[in-house]
Amino acid sequence: MMYARFASVYDELMSDIPYGAYISLLETAVGPIGNKKILDVACGTGILSVLLAERGADVTGIDLSEEMLDIARRRLEDRRLSAVFLHQAMQDLDAGTDFDAAIIPIDSLNYLESEHDVSRTFQGIHKALKPGGTLLFDVHSTFKTDILFPEGPFTYDSPGISYIWETEPGAEMHSVHSELAFFVKGDDGRYDRFDEVHYQRTFPIMTYAELLEKAGFSIERIFADWEEEAPEEESERVFFQVRK
Structure with missing residues (x-):
């Protein structure tokens, strides 16, 4: 089963991911995150969720792997922080409403195999966000x-x-x-x-853009590889910042 034992080694394998940069990107999009209600979609072992909670955010994380969520809950308890972790598939999102922002970090969206499931995920997040709420995510480039x-x-x-x-x-x-x-x-x-x-x-950038607009989002910016630059032919990671 995907991630069943992978959860035990996930943190070491992801140690070079600049999670702090993700926080900065989110703050650029929504301002200071203290007291904001944030949805962490495909939260994994909770690394980003904990960083958000440490900054005072009201965090709800969802993930398909119970093993990942067990580690996330222990990480949270060790730091005496509070957050909610739910066992859910992102395309079947049911985590509440009125979120200020949602994130799908570190190419997690690429585990969806069809445009239909990507579309369902965008629609579910759109419903979960408050008017004016922001979605930030990244995907592998083609x-x-x-x-x-x-x-x-x-x-x-x-x-x-x-x-x-x-x-x-x-x-x-x-x-x-x-x-x-x-x-x-x-x-x-x-x-x-x-x-x-x-x-x-993954899908071409225009496919994601069309699915986002179909779900009701307005695209604010598309950039690549952790930089404030437009994607190029050999960009590897593409980021989308969109608003409800």
């Missing part, structure tokens, strides 16, 4: 799925975790099928192997 991912295999090695990540084009356009073999060092010094299969799909 350049990344079509050109960069197939250049694998990719490897990772640290004192406690190693993996081999093999990729091949998926069945649909701009999709990638990944098989990951993880080797995790136990207390006895021996390595335990487990395998994960992941499927991600």
Whole structure:
């Protein structure tokens, strides 16, 4: 099952993600986030949710993985913070209303395999936001799925975790099928192997724009790779900031 054991190694593998930059992007979009009601869609192990809660935001996080949510709840308790975590698929969102902002961070939207599910997700978030509320999310570019991912295999090695990540084009356009073999060092010094299969799909920028507008959003800006620059042919991560 996707993410079942992956949750235990997720934080180390995501250690190079600039979560602080995501906070800055959100503050650029909505201003100071203290006391704002924020929806963290596909919150994973709660890294971003906790950063938001530390700044005084009223956070609700949803994720499809119970294992991820267990880690998120422990992270929250360890810091004596409060937030709500719900076990939900993003395309079946039911987390309340009147949110000031919603985020879908770190290409999580790319785990949806159809335009229909992406559209349902946008519609659900639109319903959850208050008038004037903001949605901020990022996705893989088509350049990344079509050109960069197939250049694998990719490897990772640290004192406690190693993996081999093999990729091949998926069945649909701009999709990638990944098989990951993880080797995790136990207390006895021996390595335990487990395998994960992941499927991600992205769409052209104009497709996302059309689905967002169909859901009722107005597009404020589209930029790439954590910079205030428009996407280019070889951009890898595309960001959307839209408003209800």
